[in-house]
Amino acid sequence: MPDTKMISLTIEGRAVTVPEGTSILEAAKTVGILIPHYCYHPALPVAGVCRMCLVDVEKAPKLAPACATAVADGQVISTRTEKALEARKGVLEMLLINHPLDCPICDQSGECELQDYTYQEGRQDSRYREPKRFNPVEDFGGDVVYVPNRCILCTRCVRFMDDVAHDPVLSVSERGDRAVIGKFDGADLTHEWASNVVDLCPVGALLSKDFLNKARAWELDRSASICPNCTQGCNAIIETRDNQVVRMRPRANPDVNAYFMCDTGRLDYRWINRTDRLEQPMMHVNGALAAVDWEPALAAAAAALRGKRAVVLASPMLSNESLFLLSRLGGRGVFRVAQGPEAPLEGVPDLALRADRAANVRGAEEMGFSRTAALSGVGAGDVVVIADDDLEGLDTAALGGATLIVMGTTLPEGIAGRVAVALPTTNFSEEEGTFTNLRGRVQRFMQARAAPGLARPMWYALTDLLALLGQPSAYFIASEVFDALAAAKPSYAGMAYDTLGLRGSPLPAAQAAGRSA
Ligand code: SF4
Ligand code: SF4
Numbered sequence: 148m149p150d151t152k153m154i155s156l157t158i159e160g161r162a163v164t165v166p167e168g169t170s171i172l173e174a175a176k177t178v179g180i181l182i183p184h185y186c187y188h189p190a191l192p193v194a195g196v197c198r199m200c201l202v203d204v205e206k207a208p209k210l211a212p213a214c215a216t217a218v219a220d221g222q223v224i225s226t227r228t229e230k231a232l233e234a235r236k237g238v239l240e241m242l243l244i245n246h247p248l249d250c251p252i253c254d255q256s257g258e259c260e261l262q263d264y265t266y267q268e269g270r271q272d273s274r275y276r277e278p279k280r281f282n283p284v285e286d287f288g289g290d291v292v293y294v295p296n297r298c299i300l301c302t303r304c305v306r307f308m309d310d311v312a313h314d315p316v317l318s319v320s321e322r323g324d325r326a327v328i329g330k331f332d333g334a335d336l337t338h339e340w341a342s343n344v345v346d347l348c349p350v351g352a353l354l355s356k357d358f359l360n361k362a363r364a365w366e367l368d369r370s371a372s373i374c375p376n377c378t379q380g381c382n383a384i385i386e387t388r389d390n391q392v393v394r395m396r397p398r399a400n401p402d403v404n405a406y407f408m409c410d411t412g413r414l415d416y417r418w419i420n421r422t423d424r425l426e427q428p429m430m431h432v433n434g435a436l437a438a439v440d441w442e443p444a445l446a447a448a449a450a451a452l453r454g455k456r457a458v459v460l461a462s463p464m465l466s467n468e469s470l471f472l473l474s475r476l477g478g479r480g481v482f483r484v485a486q487g488p489e490a491p492l493e494g495v496p497d498l499a500l501r502a503d504r505a506a507n508v509r510g511a512e513e514m515g516f517s518r519t520a521a522l523s524g525v526g527a528g529d530v531v532v533i534a535d536d537d538l539e540g541l542d543t544a545a546l547g548g549a550t551l552i553v554m555g556t557t558l559p560e561g562i563a564g565r566v567a568v569a570l571p572t573t574n575f576s577e578e579e580g581t582f583t584n585l586r587g588r589v590q591r592f593m594q595a596r597a598a599p600g601l602a603r604p605m606w607y608a609l610t611d612l613l614a615l616l617g618q619p620s621a622y623f624i625a626s627e628v629f630d631a632l633a634a635a636k637p638s639y640a641g642m643a644y645d646t647l648g649l650r651g652s653p654l655p656a657a658q659a660a661g662r663s664a
């Protein structure tokens with residue numbers, strides 16, 4: 148930004164230099180100071196309605212709202228003077244007048260900004276003796292339920308639906324202490340991106356029906372991940388309780404999904420927890436499929452593949468690392484991908500629920516796999532490696548008399564009698580690795596849960612299998628496979644696992660084309 152004028156000021160005694168036009172609240176963030184706020188959100192237009200962000204600006208006669216005041220050269224700002232603290236204490240006292248003491252039963256407890264700021268700088272007691280206002284809980288449609296008694300009328304939800312979703316279905320109804328958030332007649336929150344209002348609500352007034360009463364915030368383990376449900380590659384947080392995924396929430400990435408996730412992606416997580424998993428290696432022993440150790444199963448798979456033509460039917464949900472090593476089995480590689488309607492989030496450029504409903508279609512293509520609807524051209528002497536494709540909707544007659552090797556999370560239905568070897572693998576939540584999104588952004592996901600039984604990451608099993616087939620390969624961690632991939636595939640040239648960070652990097656070609664999303 149060569150032409151942008153820079154402004155220098157002091158916040159809490161720290162020197163700050165930011166571009167002209169930056170708000171005091173955002174400027175403070177750059178030096179690690181979080182000014183309390185409710186109505187402000189970086190993805191929404193500034194409303195300035197809650198007054199929780201009041202700060203002292205030297206020589207100014209009144210306190211200033213930090214979210215709505217731009218920085219000025221030489222400003223000296225204090226966020227914790229007696230005057231500022233007293234004003235914010237007053238705001239909190241007013242917000243709590245009608246707020247119920249719901250914390251012990253509220254889903255937001257533990258991640259509630261009203262709890263946090265009240266604990267941090269609110270009054271120790273209440274001076275309010277009158278009965279509190281009461282309004283019944285309302286189903287807002289979609290996955291959202293509204294608890295009006297907890298609402299602090301920050302209007303984040305209204306502004307999201309108006310300005311980001313471009314589906315203005317919410318408004319502030321009534322006035323004064325009777326004000327509540329209302330839906331317009333006949334409208335509801337069934338917009339594909341509507342559940343983002345649950346994340347945006349700073350208190351427990353908008354809740355997810357799906358997550359209702361499932362866990363307390365402090366019982367959850369959290370891992371940085373990528374939504375696997377379409378090619379957009381939204382950055383996500385997987386939250387688990389007792390090794391079960393109970394919630395997926397967006398993780399901010401300005402190059403991919405801003406602060407948001409669609410409802411389809413966020414709510415389609417139950418398959419990750421499925422219990423009918425392939426947990427042990429299996430192979431045909433005396434005419435039946437029997438559980439064995441990894442070594443004999445891998446030896447049998449290598450024996451079946453040696454000197455044969457391989458057809459690899461891979462899932463586009465697999466990581467780049469697994470797809471890269473699958474491509475080294477040689478032969479033909481194909482993938483199938485489920486389809487669904489596209490649904491853009493109008494207020495954010497290039498963000499949409501995509502028609503291809505799997506995370507790594509681009510990665511599969513980059514590794515040389517081609518899209519197919521049906522499997523054809525499989526001969527009786529071939530070996531088909533079914534790499535986590537569930538074969539649903541596929542005419543298995545097309546598999547002919549080929550030898551079948553399954554590497555996957557489940558054993559596809561109806562083929563158990565025909566499978567020579569089955570190797571149990573982890574799903575994306577049980578391993579770490581990378582996906583490449585539709586714009587060519589390579590993004591890492593972390594392990595969020597323990598793997599079931601003897602399941603291993605597919606790339607790990609393939610390392611052993613390739614070694615048995617005479618291809619030198621000794622990878623012990625996912626980053627080693629990625630670095631080998633970057634060395635072998637020109638489109639990934641120069642990339643390194645360690646420098647991808649948690650927000651990913653574009654493929655060199657995507658970067659050159661200026662498409663980094
Ligand atoms: S429901 Fe939540 S986001 Fe909406 S106005 Fe109330 S407190 Fe704010
Ligand atoms: S747009 Fe795609 S990647 Fe993003 S949350 Fe929805 S399904 Fe997941």
Ligand code: FES
Pocket residue numbers: 183184185186187194195196197198199200201212213214215
């Ligand atoms: S955050 Fe500044 S007025 Fe609400």
